[in-house]
Amino acid sequence: MAKATAKRTLKWQRDPEGMRLRILEAAKQEFSAHGLAGARVDRIAAKAGANKRMLYYHVGNKDELYLAVLEGAYDKIRSEERGLDLEHLDPPEAIKRLIEFTWGYFLRNPEFLSLLQTENLARAKHLKRSTKVKSMHSPFVEMIRTVVRRGVESGDFQVAVDPVQLYISIAALSFFYLSNSATLSVIFGRDLLDKKAKDERLAHMSGLVLAALTGRSAALFEVAKAPKPRSAVAQTV
Template sequence: MNDTTPEPRSRNADRSQQAILEAAREEFSLHGLAGARVDRIAERADVNKRLIYYYFGSKDDLFLAVLEGVYADIRAAEKKLHLLELSPPEAIARLTEFTWNYYLEHPEFITLLNSANLHQARHLAKSQRVREMNSPLIQTLGEILEQGRRDGVLRGGIDPVQLYISIAGLAYFYLSNNHTLSAIFGRDLMTRKAHAERLSHMRDVVLGYVLRD
């Protein structure tokens, strides 16, 4: 037998865990941590409920695994942007556009973060993996800002963490609060035209901050 060939049991275990994670992502995004039910996750994943506890330990540990998974997905997508191959202004504009579109196309990301914040991020606070995943993005953004400063096209003294929080916040607040904002201002903020206007505004705000006069 070839030692490099995975055992069938191992492959089945991987498939079961992936099915559980996908079902849990849907359940947590729909109902939050408090409202999620392991029974429904088991039913969605078509596995025995005991298998969930065997692989993940508890509902809280499963929630953390889901959060780590959604962060891994967005960080992997960001890597494909190859931001360091662009000019600094283009890279920042591209990251801004990507962040907006990713949040728009993955509403479960926002609802999962809402649930995590409701519980004061006590799950993410335990995750070294999430911190390690975020560090390369901030390092890349720092390199872009420094290159832009050296090239004379970007202002100096910009904190990459603060900049990323601002980019994410411009998208996150709009989308996570679209129902209340639409009601308050009497405008449907989720039309295609409104989305285009928001992205244009975000680009103007971010680039207006980072570009040198």
């Protein structure tokens, strides 16, 4: 807007910050869609509406670009995690909310799953070199530790589980279902991503974890409690 006088149509405009963002966004899509080796630098440039040289100018070579994307992805989820305050909720409710958040986040950010898969296939080679990520400890572990302690003290939970194990299990139930939905859908011959299937999955996961913690499946599942419960509800859970 500086020289408002229609001097002449510019061939291009400067926008370093915007360019960097577009590059990182394009790279995120490309890396998550094709993995590290499968990603094409030229496609990233094209998707970012830029010249290939810009990647190297603003970020660095392919590997640095990839690491930047990965760090950005971790940064994003960590920041959303901080927004959750499980402290106020009563323990079972807190765990339920945590499960729902995890599930929802993975659903809303499929690239995050792909990036993690890619990085794990590389045995975390890049992540190990990252100083940033190591300093972004998940606040969840401590959050969960307190929730579990409170739950045990209040009698809601029957068992004091290791918060790291619980965190991993909660992530696992959502992560695997979604990241492997493609092959699983083929194997089972049913679409695991349609609305109904997703609802059932969430119910199943909450039920499973909370039943284990509270020992009261009844609260959350359709239960079959009668001594000889011939007609157990065979749904969901």
